[in-house]
Amino acid sequence: MSKNSPALKIALAYHEAWKNHDHATAMKVVADNVTSETPFGRIEGAKALHESETGFARMLKGATMVAAYGDDTTALLLYYTHTHPVPSVLSAKYFTVENGKITSIKALFDKSVFGTK
């Protein structure tokens, strides 16, 4: 773990708030023009990201961190997402941070476990 990474601190602040069903707090470290690449498609902008995650929060139970790394401008988290339909979903998120705000996210999980394709 690179605990002195500025980007990792931002990523973990986002992740902790997200995990605790407080995506409004998570958004405090997200840039307005954030872009997010997800298994369900590309999400453009902070408003769309917040709407998407607010919807997802209904199935979210929590998360267990496996690994967290970062450097000055990027961070990469690996964790199990716990959801109501699927107890444990291995997940990764890669963050790019500029001026203390997240400007891009790549979110990765196997969406087939949710019965979608």
Add this chain to the structure above:
Amino acid sequence: MSKNSPALKIALAYHEAWKNHDHATAMKVVADNVTSETPFGRIEGAKALHESETGFARMLKGATMVAAYGDDTTALLLYYTHTHPVPSVLSAKYFTVENGKITSIKALFDKSVFGTK
């Protein structure tokens, strides 16, 4: 990137050989009792891992690294896997390294892009 990470050096040696369709060379840094968690299930032991990756190599065209991090005993890679059926598949691999050999791998991608569920 944590270029001085011993585990990252091992992980990158594995990844480079894997990417170049030379999984026999990749196996040189893998412990006999390696366990691998993949979207298609758990793989136990070096022989089974080698057989699985040798099969996968038939659809593998290459890979483009996005991020690579590591510390003394673990490493996490994020990359796009280029395959014949699907041009670009966001993928992560998390490695645990002991005594210079990979003892566990968590492999993550959205297997639904291959039309499986």
